[in-house]
Amino acid sequence: MKIRTVKDSDYDLISPLINEWWGGRQMSDMLPRLFFTHFQDTSFIAEKNGEITGFLIGFLSQSHRQEGYIHFVGVDPDYRNKNIANNLYHEFSVMMKKKKRTIIRCVTSPINKGSIAFHQKMGFEIIKGDTLVNGVSVHSNYDGENGDRVLFIKKID
């Protein structure tokens, strides 16, 4: 498996896959092309034999100069449980250290139990919210109406 930074044209390959990779959830609106155009050096593609098996879209916070943010991560369902997400997070973390960032943040939906377990395994802490969903602390309406989110933080210094 090879990991490389994204290029603009990756969007045309990845966008049609997103709703499928998320099990039918309507997710592609949350990932416009701008992320593939303007945040290339902090976003990564995992490939096997020239096929995209996973991707991570992240950026350097403009406002919080010590922080990096992971916006979107997806892995082909046929390639789950092969450490692809771990490797993508590792690449992002290495890049953050190179860019002198010491904190990584990301958010996920309370419905996405796999994502919550993954982040905890990767050493992320959950930031306390205002309500509990299935025993997990959640920030209600964080991303607007019906936009409850679990907030994660990891220090990497």
Added chain:
Amino acid sequence: MKIRTVKDSDYDLISPLINEWWGGRQMSDMLPRLFFTHFQDTSFIAEKNGEITGFLIGFLSQSHRQEGYIHFVGVDPDYRNKNIANNLYHEFSVMMKKKKRTIIRCVTSPINKGSIAFHQKMGFEIIKGDTLVNGVSVHSNYDGENGDRVLFIKKID
């Protein structure tokens, strides 16, 4: 009218307004909180008597170091035709010059004729696409399926 940079808590006020301001189009998914958290110094709020009348969300391209990108602009329908969008674009342009950026880019939907006319009036050029919609050059599926976009560019050096 006052223009200031955004703060995180503006999201809670603006997010519920977006679909209404866009005449019922489902737009709020395109504007997650991250833009209000991480791109504060290049995003602006217009206020009158403490009420938000418009906003502009923009950022510095990480990958294209001479470019700034305007992601989202909204004006309260009760405050249209009062130069609020012009003033927000002006503030963004001033900030881009301060940040040594010489190019501003943004995109809009072909359906949004008001936005197309506005950008042309503001001196943006349309980047030639692969098809014509109502006489306007459009990049088909730019933002994925059903994501046709008109692409704008303006040089500000």
